[in-house]
Amino acid sequence: MLRELVTWLLARHRRVKQLFLVAADTLIVLFAVWLAYSIRLNTFHVPNHAQLVLILSAPVLAIPIFYGFGLYRSLIRYVGEEAIWTAFKAVGLMALLWGLLAFMTRAYGIEGVPRSVLVLTWLFTLFMVISLRFVARWLLIILSSSTVPRRHFLIYGAAEAALQVAATLQRHNPRLSILHVTDDPSLDGRLIGGNPVYPAREVPQLVSRYDIKDAIITLRYSSNEKRMSVIESLRKHGVRVRILPAFADIVEGKHVVNMVRDIEIGDLLGREMAVPDKALMDVNTQGKAVLITGAGGSIGSELCRQVVPLQASRLVLLESSEVALYQIVRELGEYDELEIVPVLGSVTDEALVKRIIAEQDVDTVFHAAAYKHVPLVEQNPHQGVINNALGTLSVAKAVFESSADVMVLISTDKAVWPSSVMGASKRIAELVMQDFASRAEKAGLRKTFCAVRFGNVIGSSGSVIPLFSEQIRNGGPLTLTHPKATRYFMTASEAAQLVIQAGSIAHADAGGSRSDGDIFLLDMGKPVLIRDLAIKMVQLSNLTICDERNPQGDIAIKIIGLRPGEKLNEVLRYSVEPPVSTVHPKISVASEPPLEALDFERLYGDLGQATAMQDHDRLIEVLSKVTGLGSHANPRGKDT
Structure with missing residues (x-):
C-alpha cells in the first residue's frame, strides 16, 4: 500500500x-x-x-x-x-x-x-x-x-572541489556511495560531507572491495605529472577516470559536477600548458593587418582563432583548399567587429601573394602553408618542394618588397637532419628565412624574418592521434611503425600562442643584440613513446589491449615498420650547443648560425629548374647537398 x-x-x-x-x-x-x-x-x-x-x-x-x-x-x-x-x-x-x-x-x-x-x-x-x-x-x-544496487564512486581528493562534486553527485543519485582518497595523512579516517576518507595507498583494496568502476580526480593544485601518475594508477585497476578541469579552480561556491569531463590525450602527455604573455601576443597583432597562409590547416586555423580576439585590424586568410577556407571563414563569422578577407589561392602564386599583401596593407605574415605528410611528399617530391620551399620563397619575396614588417615561418622538427623530402623542403624554408633576414639587414630595412620549429600537434590531420582514434572506432588493429618510435607533441592552441609570441620576440629584438633570421624552438617537454600513447588511447576508450598477456583484449597493436622518409626519433636542433633563452620560458633560440657560404640564388634556381623539369635525381642531389638529406650525419648520436 x-x-x-x-x-x-x-x-x-x-x-x-x-x-x-x-x-x-x-x-x-x-x-x-x-x-x-x-x-x-x-x-x-x-x-x-x-x-x-x-x-x-x-x-x-x-x-x-x-x-x-x-x-x-x-x-x-x-x-x-x-x-x-x-x-x-x-x-x-x-x-x-x-x-x-x-x-x-x-x-x-x-x-x-x-x-x-x-x-x-x-x-x-x-x-x-x-x-x-x-x-x-x-x-x-x-x-x-530498492531494486537498484548501491553504487560506489571514488573521488581522488578531499578539498572543497571534491566536497562540491560529491554533494552534487549524491543529490542527483542518493544511492551513490562516495569514497574520498587523499595523499594528506591528516585526513585519514575522517568524514568529509558524511563520506569516508581513505589514504591513497589503499586504492587497490577499495577498488576490489567495493567494485569501483568510476573515479573523478579533483587535484586542484597539483601538476600535470601528479595527475598523470594518479590516472595511470587508477587505470591499472580498470577504473574509468574523469578529471575536474583546471579552470574549476576559479569557481567558488558553486557545484561543479557539470564541469567534470573525460580525460583527453593532452592530460596524459605530462606537460604543463604555457600561459600566454598578453604583451607578447599583442606586438604583431593588435591594430595590425595579419595574413595567415594555409589558414585552413591545423596550425593555420588555430592561428586564426588566436589572432581574432587580439584586436587585429584585418585578418587575411590565404588557403588553396576551398573546403578548408570555407570552414574556417564560417567558424570566424561570428566576429563581426573584425574584417576577414578570404583569399583562395596558393603561396606558389607569387603575383597573387604580392597583390594581396599590397592591397590589404599587411603588416604581419604567419606562413603556415605546407605539405607535411611525410609518405605523401616522399611519393610526390616535386610538389612538396614547390609548395614548401619555393612557396616560402614566394612569400618571403613579397614581404621583402612590400611594407610588411614581420614574417614568421612555421617549421618542424623534421627539418633537423632530414631523412625525407618533406623535412628537407622545410629545412630549405628555414634557410630562406635566414637569407631574407640577411638581405633586410644589409638593405637597412627593419623587417623581421624568423622560423618557429616544433614537433607534432595533437589532433592535426595526418598525425597518429586521429589515426589511432579512427582505428579504435573500427575495432583495431592500431598500426605502429616501430615499438621504440618517439615523437614530440603539443596542443594546437599552445603551439599557435607560442608562434605568435616568438614572432613578437624576434620583432622586438630586430636590430638589437641578437641577429635576425632566428630559428625559435618551443619547449615541448620530453618525447613520447608512440606505443605508450597508443595504449593510453585504448584505455581512454575504456577498452583493453589484445596481446600475449591478454589474448581476450579488445584492440591489437600491429607493427608495420617505418615508412619511407620516417625517423625512429625526432630532434629539435642541429647544434650540440644549448639553445639561447628568451624572455619567455617556453621559447628559446637555436644556436644555428646561417650558412654564410651558401649561394642562395643558385639554390633557388636549381630547385626551380629541377621541379620544372620533374628531374627527380637532380632534385634529390640539390636537397642532399644543402640539407644532408639521408646522410645520417648526426653528431648528436641520435637514431635517425
Missing part, C-alpha cells in the same frame, strides 16, 4: 507535490503549538476561544514564511543539508512573529500564551519540519529504488 502511494505521488505534477508538503507543514505547526501548550500545562490541553485563534494563526504566518525562504522550491528527494539552515531561519522568524502577535493580543486583553510555549513551539516545529523532509526523502529512496 505504501509503495503504491509513493509511486502515485512521484507521478504527480510538481505543484501537487508542493501542496502535499504545504498541508503537512500546516498540520505540523498546529500540532507543535498544541503540544507546546500540553507540555507547558502538563495536561491534554483543550484551548479556549482566544487560544484557538492564536493556534490557528500560527500556520497562517508560517506557510508564507516557509515559501519565501524556499522550503517548497526543492522537492523532497532533492533535499540536502542546506535545508536544515533554511528551516532554522524560517521557523525562527515564524516563532518570532507569532510571539509578537501573542504579545499584541495579550496587550488588548485577549488571553495570550505563556512565554515558554513560544520556545517549545519553535523547537517542536523546527524538529518536525526538518524530520518530515529527511524521513520522507529516506522513504522515497528506499521504496522507489
Whole structure:
C-alpha cells in the first residue's frame, strides 16, 4: 500500500507535490503549538476561544514564511543539508512573529500564551519540519529504488572541489556511495560531507572491495605529472577516470559536477600548458593587418582563432583548399567587429601573394602553408618542394618588397637532419628565412624574418592521434611503425600562442643584440613513446589491449615498420650547443648560425629548374647537398 502511494505521488505534477508538503507543514505547526501548550500545562490541553485563534494563526504566518525562504522550491528527494539552515531561519522568524502577535493580543486583553510555549513551539516545529523532509526523502529512496544496487564512486581528493562534486553527485543519485582518497595523512579516517576518507595507498583494496568502476580526480593544485601518475594508477585497476578541469579552480561556491569531463590525450602527455604573455601576443597583432597562409590547416586555423580576439585590424586568410577556407571563414563569422578577407589561392602564386599583401596593407605574415605528410611528399617530391620551399620563397619575396614588417615561418622538427623530402623542403624554408633576414639587414630595412620549429600537434590531420582514434572506432588493429618510435607533441592552441609570441620576440629584438633570421624552438617537454600513447588511447576508450598477456583484449597493436622518409626519433636542433633563452620560458633560440657560404640564388634556381623539369635525381642531389638529406650525419648520436 505504501509503495503504491509513493509511486502515485512521484507521478504527480510538481505543484501537487508542493501542496502535499504545504498541508503537512500546516498540520505540523498546529500540532507543535498544541503540544507546546500540553507540555507547558502538563495536561491534554483543550484551548479556549482566544487560544484557538492564536493556534490557528500560527500556520497562517508560517506557510508564507516557509515559501519565501524556499522550503517548497526543492522537492523532497532533492533535499540536502542546506535545508536544515533554511528551516532554522524560517521557523525562527515564524516563532518570532507569532510571539509578537501573542504579545499584541495579550496587550488588548485577549488571553495570550505563556512565554515558554513560544520556545517549545519553535523547537517542536523546527524538529518536525526538518524530520518530515529527511524521513520522507529516506522513504522515497528506499521504496522507489530498492531494486537498484548501491553504487560506489571514488573521488581522488578531499578539498572543497571534491566536497562540491560529491554533494552534487549524491543529490542527483542518493544511492551513490562516495569514497574520498587523499595523499594528506591528516585526513585519514575522517568524514568529509558524511563520506569516508581513505589514504591513497589503499586504492587497490577499495577498488576490489567495493567494485569501483568510476573515479573523478579533483587535484586542484597539483601538476600535470601528479595527475598523470594518479590516472595511470587508477587505470591499472580498470577504473574509468574523469578529471575536474583546471579552470574549476576559479569557481567558488558553486557545484561543479557539470564541469567534470573525460580525460583527453593532452592530460596524459605530462606537460604543463604555457600561459600566454598578453604583451607578447599583442606586438604583431593588435591594430595590425595579419595574413595567415594555409589558414585552413591545423596550425593555420588555430592561428586564426588566436589572432581574432587580439584586436587585429584585418585578418587575411590565404588557403588553396576551398573546403578548408570555407570552414574556417564560417567558424570566424561570428566576429563581426573584425574584417576577414578570404583569399583562395596558393603561396606558389607569387603575383597573387604580392597583390594581396599590397592591397590589404599587411603588416604581419604567419606562413603556415605546407605539405607535411611525410609518405605523401616522399611519393610526390616535386610538389612538396614547390609548395614548401619555393612557396616560402614566394612569400618571403613579397614581404621583402612590400611594407610588411614581420614574417614568421612555421617549421618542424623534421627539418633537423632530414631523412625525407618533406623535412628537407622545410629545412630549405628555414634557410630562406635566414637569407631574407640577411638581405633586410644589409638593405637597412627593419623587417623581421624568423622560423618557429616544433614537433607534432595533437589532433592535426595526418598525425597518429586521429589515426589511432579512427582505428579504435573500427575495432583495431592500431598500426605502429616501430615499438621504440618517439615523437614530440603539443596542443594546437599552445603551439599557435607560442608562434605568435616568438614572432613578437624576434620583432622586438630586430636590430638589437641578437641577429635576425632566428630559428625559435618551443619547449615541448620530453618525447613520447608512440606505443605508450597508443595504449593510453585504448584505455581512454575504456577498452583493453589484445596481446600475449591478454589474448581476450579488445584492440591489437600491429607493427608495420617505418615508412619511407620516417625517423625512429625526432630532434629539435642541429647544434650540440644549448639553445639561447628568451624572455619567455617556453621559447628559446637555436644556436644555428646561417650558412654564410651558401649561394642562395643558385639554390633557388636549381630547385626551380629541377621541379620544372620533374628531374627527380637532380632534385634529390640539390636537397642532399644543402640539407644532408639521408646522410645520417648526426653528431648528436641520435637514431635517425
